Structure formats: C-alpha cells, structure tokens
Amino acid sequence: MPTPLLELRHLVKSFGGVLAVAGASLEVEEGRLLALIGPNGCGKTTLFNLVTGIERPEAGSIRLAGREIGGLPPQARARLGIGRTFQVPGVLAALSVRENLEVAATAAGRPRAEVAHALEQAGLGRFAERAAGTLPHGLQQRLELAMVLLQRPRLLLLDEPTAGLELGESLAVAARLRRLVAAEGIAALVVEHDLAFVRALGAEVAVMLRGRIAARGPYARVAADPDVRAAYLGSRA
Amino acid sequence: MSREPLLPALLLWTALALLPFAAPAWLLAQLAQYLAYGLLAMSLAYVWGQGGLLSFCQALFFGAGAYAFALAGLGRLPLLPASPGLGLVLAVLVPTALALLLGLLLVGARVATGPAWAVLTLVLGVIAERLAVASPFLGGSNGLAGLPPLALPLPGRTLELLDPLPTYLALLLVAAAVQLGLARAIAAPSGSLLRAVREDPLRAAHLGIDPTRARLRAFTLAAAVAGLGGGLFAAQFGFVAPPLLGLGLSTEVLVWVAVGGRGSPLAALLGAVLVKTVEGLLGEWLGAGWPLALGLLLLLVVLLFPRGIFGGLLARLAGAPDP
Ligand SMILES: Nc1ncnc2c1ncn2[C@@H]1O[C@H](COP(=O)(O)OP(=O)(O)OP(=O)(O)O)[C@@H](O)[C@H]1O
Ligand SMILES: [Mg+2]
Numbered sequence: 001m002p003t004p005l006l007e008l009r010h011l012v013k014s015f016g017g018v019l020a021v022a023g024a025s026l027e028v029e030e031g032r033l034l035a036l037i038g039p040n041g042c043g044k045t046t047l048f049n050l051v052t053g054i055e056r057p058e059a060g061s062i063r064l065a066g067r068e069i070g071g072l073p074p075q076a077r078a079r080l081g082i083g084r085t086f087q088v089p090g091v092l093a094a095l096s097v098r099e100n101l102e103v104a105a106t107a108a109g110r111p112r113a114e115v116a117h118a119l120e121q122a123g124l125g126r127f128a129e130r131a132a133g134t135l136p137h138g139l140q141q142r143l144e145l146a147m148v149l150l151q152r153p154r155l156l157l158l159d160e161p162t163a164g165l166e167l168g169e170s171l172a173v174a175a176r177l178r179r180l181v182a183a184e185g186i187a188a189l190v191v192e193h194d195l196a197f198v199r200a201l202g203a204e205v206a207v208m209l210r211g212r213i214a215a216r217g218p219y220a221r222v223a224a225d226p227d228v229r230a231a232y233l234g235s236r237a
Numbered sequence: 238m239s240r241e242p243l244l245p246a247l248l249l250w251t252a253l254a255l256l257p258f259a260a261p262a263w264l265l266a267q268l269a270q271y272l273a274y275g276l277l278a279m280s281l282a283y284v285w286g287q288g289g290l291l292s293f294c295q296a297l298f299f300g301a302g303a304y305a306f307a308l309a310g311l312g313r314l315p316l317l318p319a320s321p322g323l324g325l326v327l328a329v330l331v332p333t334a335l336a337l338l339l340g341l342l343l344v345g346a347r348v349a350t351g352p353a354w355a356v357l358t359l360v361l362g363v364i365a366e367r368l369a370v371a372s373p374f375l376g377g378s379n380g381l382a383g384l385p386p387l388a389l390p391l392p393g394r395t396l397e398l399l400d401p402l403p404t405y406l407a408l409l410l411v412a413a414a415v416q417l418g419l420a421r422a423i424a425a426p427s428g429s430l431l432r433a434v435r436e437d438p439l440r441a442a443h444l445g446i447d448p449t450r451a452r453l454r455a456f457t458l459a460a461a462v463a464g465l466g467g468g469l470f471a472a473q474f475g476f477v478a479p480p481l482l483g484l485g486l487s488t489e490v491l492v493w494v495a496v497g498g499r500g501s502p503l504a505a506l507l508g509a510v511l512v513k514t515v516e517g518l519l520g521e522w523l524g525a526g527w528p529l530a531l532g533l534l535l536l537l538v539v540l541l542f543p544r545g546i547f548g549g550l551l552a553r554l555a556g557a558p559d560p
Contacts, residue, residue, distance in 0.1 A: 052443060074442035084443055092436040095429070103433040106426040107444040151444065 003066040005030045005187045006155055011050055011060035013043075020046040022211030023060070028155065028189055033181045035198045035219075036191045038208030039231065044191045045087055047208070048157050052084050053077045064155070078107075083153030087160050087191075089140040093133025097124050097143055100132050104147035114150060122146035137164045149180075156180075156188040162197050174200040241420035242555040246503050250413040257402055266401040269473060271513050272408040275506035276415060276466025277486075278493045280459040282505030283419055285494065287428065288455035289435030290344075293355055293487050294362035295463055300482030301335055302328035302464030303471035304369070307381040310471075313374070321387045321472060328468025329461050336460030340453045359484065366483030380478030387472045404473055411469060412506065415462055419502045422458070431455055496538050498548015507547045 004027040013021040021043045028034055038044055049055040051062060053074035062070040069077055092100050101115045119125045122142050127135060132143055141161060148156065158177075162170035174197050181188050192198050198205060199219060206216040207228050215225045222228055257265060281295045305327040312319025314327075343357055370378045387398040387407070398404045422428055431451050433441040438448040471477045480486060490509070497508015515534065519527035542549055 054439065073447075074439070075445050075447045078443050078445035086440070090437060090440040090443070092433050092440065094436055095432060099429055099432070102426070103429050103441070103446075104444050106430060107433075107441070107446045112426070147444065 002030070004028060005032075005065055006051070006189070007061075007063040007066075008047075008051070009061045009063075011047070011062070012058045013046055013050055013055055014058065019211055021050065021057070024208070024211060024213050025060075026206060026213045026216075028187050030154075030187055031181065031185045032187045033178065033201060033203040034187075034189050035201055035203050035205045036189055036208060037193070037195070037198060037205060042208045043211040044208055045159055048084060048159055048189075048191070051077075051157060052082055078151065081152075081154035082157065083148035083151045083155070084157040085141070085144045085148055085159060085161060087163065089137065089144045091132040091135075091140050091143050091147070094131055096129050097132050097135070098128040100143055100147055101150060104150040108151040110150055110152070118146045118150055138169055141165070154186055156186055158188060158190045160191050160193065162192065162194055167196065170194060170197050171200050173197075177201065178203075241416075241423055241501055241503055242551055243420070245551060245554060246413075246416060246420065249503070249507075250409070250416075253409055253413075254406075257405065262401040265405040268510070269401065269405040269408045270470070271510045272405075272412045272506075273466050273470040273473065274490070274493070274509045274513060275412055276469070277463050277490050278497065278505040278509035279412075279415060279419060279502035280462035280466065281490050281494045282497075282499050282502045283423075283462070284455050284459035286499035286501070286505075287423060287431050287435065288452055288459075290452060290456060291355065291491075292456070292459070293359040293484070293491070294365070295459070295490055296484075296486035297362045297365045297482050298332035298336060298460040298463035299467035299470070299486065299490075300365065300369070300477070300479075301332040302467030303477040303481045304375060304381070304467075305331040305464070306468035306471040307384050307477045308375075310384040311381060313381075319385070321385050324384075325387065325465075325468050325472070328464050328471075330464075332460040332464030332467070333457055336457045337453070340456040344449055344452045344456060359487075362482065362484045362487045366479045369479035369482055375479075376477075378479060380476060380481075382476040384471060384475045384477070386475065387469075398472060408469055408473075411465065415465070416503055416506065419462070423502075427451075427454075492535060494545075496535065496545060498542075498545025498551065500544055500548045501551050504545050504547035504551050508545060511546070 006028040008024060008026045011021050011024045024043065024047055036044055046055060050057050053072060057070060061068055064080055064082065069080065092103065098115065098119065101118050102112060105112055105115050119128055124139065124143060124146065127139065132140065135143065145161065162173055165173065177188060177190065178201065180186065190201065204217060205219045205222045207214050207222055209231050215222050215228050277295060277299045281292065284290050284292055306324035308314050309317060309324035309327050310319065310321045317323060339361065343354065369375045375381065389396040389398065396403055398407055430446050433446060434448045434451045442448055467481065493509035493512045494505040496512055497506065498504030516527065516531060519530050523530055538546060544552060
C-alpha cells in the first residue's frame with residue numbers, strides 16, 4: 001500500500017476539561033475526496049486546527065506524505081501543501097478582492113499573472129476592487145476557495161464550504177469540488193452538515209463522534225451503521 | 238491603503254523644493270524641524286497603519302538615533318573618531334539593532350497583538366527615558382550639547398548644515414526619499430503580505446506567510462526611519478535630551494499620525510506638520526489654554542475623519558476600497 005497523503009494517529013486535544021479530539025485516527029489518500037460529518041461539537045474544526053497547526057496535539061501524530069509535521073508552525077504546513085478554508089470565511093476584510101488573491105499568489109510564490117485568471121475562474125471579476133469584507137457571504141466563500149487554490153495545495157481542508165448557501169449554490173460547489181479533485185489530483189477533506197451536499201459529492205464519508213472517527217466508508221454503508229444512526233443521523237433525521 | 242498615489246507626493250515635494258524662493262529663513266528652519274518630526278510620523282504610520290502594530294515607543298527609536306548621532310559627533314564612542322557623518326550612519330544602525338532585539342523579544346514572543354503589546358512598548362519608552370536621565374554617559378537629565386553640525390564636503394569647500402537653507406534642503410531631500418521609498422515598499426508584493434498579517438495573522442499563516450517575520454521586518458524598518466529622523470533632529474539643534482526618547486513624544490507622534498492618517502506615511506507627515514503648526518498658533522492666541530483647545534480639535538478630527546484628514550483624501554485619489 002502506498003503511503004497515505006495525510007495520516008492522523010490517535011490525536012488527542014482537550015480544552016480545560018473538554019476532550020475535543022479523543023484519539024482520532026484517519027487516513028486520506030492522494031486524490032481522494034472525503035466528507036467528514038458529525039454532530040455539532042464533535043471535534044471536526046479542532047481536528048482541522050490540529051492538522052494546520054493552530055492547535056498542538058497533546059498526543060498522537062500527524063504525517064503528511066510520510067513526514068511528521070506536528071511540530072511545524074501553520075505557515076510551514078501551508079508551504080508543504082496544506083490549504084484550508086475556515087468555517088467563518090477567512091478573507092482579509094479590509095483588502096480588495098484582487099489584493100486578497102495577490103496576497104495568496106505572492107505567499108505561494110505564484111506569478112501575479114495568475115491572479116487575473118483566478119478572478120475570472122471564481123467569477124469575481126466584477127468585484128475585484130471591492131473590499132472583501134463587504135461581499136455577501138457566498139462570494140466571500142468563493143474568494144476564500146480561490147485564494148486557497150492559488151496555493152496549489154496537495155491537501156485541501158474545507159470547513160463547511162456550503163454553510164449559509166442555498167441548495168442550488170451548494171450543489172454547484174459540490175460539482176466544482178468533484179471536478180477539482182478529479183482534474184488536479186489533490187486530496188480534499190470536507191466538513192459538512194448538509195447531507196444533501198454529502199450525497200451530491202458522491203464521496204466516501206468519515207463520521208466523527210465525540211472526538212473520534214467512528215466509521216468510514218460509502219455514504220450508504222456509514223448511514224446504516226447503528227452507532228452512527230443512534231448518535232448522529234438519528235438525532236437529526 | 239495599498240498604493241500611495243504618486244502625483245500628490247511629487248507635487249508636494251516640488252512645491253516644498255521651491256519654497257526657499259518665497260519663504261523667510263525662520264520658516265525654513267521651522268519646517269526643517271517639522272520634517273524631522275515628519276520622518277518619525279512616517280515611521281509610525283508604516284508600522285501601525287501597514288503592520289497593525291500600534292507602537293507606544295516610536296520616540297524611543299527617534300531618541301536612540303538622536304543620541305547615537307550625539308555620541309558619535311562628540312567622539313564619545315570608544316575606538317571611533319568624532320564624526321557627524323558617522324553619527325548619521327549610527328543614527329540609523331543603532332535603532333535598527335535595538336528594534337531587532339526588542340522585536341525578537343516582543344514580536345517573537347507573540348505579544349504583537351493585544352494589551353500586552355501596548356503596555357510593553359509604553360513601558361519601554363518610559364524605561365529608556367529614565368535610563369538616559371540616570372546615565373552620566375548620556376549626559377543625565379541635561380542631555381548632550383554642543384554637537385558639531387553635519388557637514389557636506391563640496392568641491393572647494395565644506396557646506397555645514399548650520400544655516401536654515403541647507404538644513405531645510407537636506408531634510409527635504411531625506412524626507413522625500415523616505416516617503417517615496419515607503420510608498421514603494423507599501424505597493425510591493427511584500428507590502429500586501431504585511432497588510433495580510435495586519436488583517437488576520439492566522440489566516441496569513443495559513444497562506445504560507447510567516448507573521449512574526451513580516452512584523453519584525455516592519456518594526457525594524459520603522460525604527461530605522463525614526464532613527465534617521467532623530468539623527469537629523471539632533472544635527473539641527475546641536476543638542477539632545479531624555480524627552481526625545483520618552484512617552485511624551487511617543488504620544489505626540491501618535492496624535493500626528495491619527496490626525497494625518499495612519500494609512501499613508503505621506504498623510505502622517507502632513508499630520509505632523511499640521512499639528513505642530515496649529516500648536517504654535519494656538520500657543521500664541523490662547524496662552525496656557527492651548528492644550529485644551531488642541532485636545533478638542535483632535536477629538537473632532539478623529540470623529541469626523543476616521544482615516545485622518547489627509548489619509549481619507551489620498552485614499553480617494555488612489556481609488557482605495559471603502560473599508
Ligand atoms: N479554543 C477552544 N477553547 C475551548 N473549547 C474549545 C475550543 N475549540 C473547541 N472547543 C470545544 O471543543 C469541542 C469541539 O469543538 P469543534 O469546534 O471542534 O467542533 P465541531 O465538530 O467543529 O462543531 P461544529 O459542527 O459546531 O462546527 C466543543 O465542545 C468546543 O466547545
Ligand atoms: Mg466546526
């Protein structure tokens with residue numbers, strides 16, 4: 001078996017008395033699209049924070065392409081090819097849309113010429129000179145994704161990319177993601193609450209429960225898992 | 238603001254270069270002093286407006302530059318000859334080194350945001366002033382006087398920067414060069430990385446930017462500019478004293494920059510000139526009541542022009558996005 005791109009082993013992270021991530025293990029292979037679902041507060045965002053370096057794990061290991069990265073600061077992990085969007089869109093609010101993309105391109109060492117292309121691709125050309133913070137939520141998300149893609153990441157971590165979007169928009173995002181993963185061969189881990197979106201992704205699903213990855217597999221099989229039904233799907237359906 | 242509009246800057250510098258044909262010597266001397274303050278103001282505008290680091294110790298670097306110039310000019314430094322020219326070089330190098338050291342301690346320790354940063358920079362300025370007062374080497378509370386003026390070796394003779402006209406022209410040249418240099422740094426790709434760190438250090442780090450390094454660079458560059466201003470200030474007046482390092486001046490420059498506009502070094506420089514001018518006028522008209530009047534004026538400006546009097550104007554000229 002080839003080395004997985006991302007390999008998480010028994011990660012633990014607590015805040016005060018709250019065990020946010022409680023021994024989570026997960027592998028994401030090169031070119032894989034994987035949805036991460038789980039009830040509110042089960043530790044999905046914290047897991048992302050551990051992978052990108054905002055938080056340091058108390059135990060466990062984080063490997064990217066076989067290399068332990070748990071001790072690196074976020075900027076070093078970004079340069080190794082981890083791109084991430086935030087649950088609250090992390091655009092640079094006071095800067096123009098164009099400058100947001102310029103920042104992403106410059107930081108990644110990409111030529112600025114790619115900015116025009118990215119603007120076009122994201123359909124943000126009309127808003128290029130607007131301050132990013134003044135854009136509607138959905139466009140901010142689009143901008144954020146465009147910035148992350150300028151990094152040319154090997155691993156894409158998306159934290160609820162469809163939060164606040166209408167169904168049509170969110171299905172379009174799913175289609176776009178599928179194309180991206182197929183065309184660029186990058187791996188993507190997508191946190192999502194919206195099960196319609198997860199089905200539209202057509203991806204494998206990992207379920208997080210109380211800080212652990214409790215199940216992983218095709219949507220239909222995971223949805224049939226009694227634990228998952230009881231703890232997650234049951235409570236929402 | 239991401240781009241300093243070039244045209245207003247060039248117009249201003251040209252007008253100021255022509256001023257000696259029309260202005261009396263006392264006004265040139267006054268303006269030369271304001272331009273030295275203007276360098277200090279530009280340094281704060283850069284580190285605060287672009288880097289998001291509201292430094293309460295910017296005068297520390299101005300004063301360090303002034304003292305470095307004084308010590309070298311008087312030949313008080315071991316192994317070094319008495320030389321104002323060397324003094325000016327040290328006026329840049331010493332604050333730069335100091336900022337690097339303090340920056341590694343402060344910025345590196347991740348206190349670059351939040352109340353700890355404000356308190357620490359504030360305390361640093363106070364400590365520096367006290368140290369200068371207590372140090373015989375630095376002349377104690379009297380400071381150091383009798384500094385030799387800067388001298389420009391021209392073919393055939395040496396031009397000493399004692400008279401208002403050459404002093405004014407020298408400061409004008411330096412201020413213009415620094416302003417245009419900062420404008421370039423702001424418009425450069427690395428300038429936008431610094432603004433990204435200002436906006437959201439964590440997000441910036443996720444894009445691959447090292448926030449600590451970006452801030453450290455800005456902090457150090459600003460200290461170098463402030464030090465240059467301090468050195469030229471000392472050269473003009475021939476004397477230095479502890480208040481040049483202290484909290485009082487650090488607060489004053491904050492006011493200039495807030496009034497002028499922290500988004501742009503040029504606006505901040507104009508803010509310094511404006512506030513110092515108004516201060517002088519109010520002092521003449523109102524006697525002891527001027528600080529109160531000045532305070533009220535500041536309050537009005539900050540409420541009416543959140544980007545500063547000149548900052549808003551320049552931003553509009555540059556077509557910057559509304560915040
Ligand atoms: N910085 C923090 N300080 C204290 N507690 C935290 C912190 N971050 C997360 N937690 C706690 O850790 C647990 C997991 O939170 P996390 O944000 O990872 O959940 P999540 O699965 O992303 O939830 P959601 O679906 O609501 O986004 C929660 O109980 C949360 O309150
Ligand atoms: Mg979350």
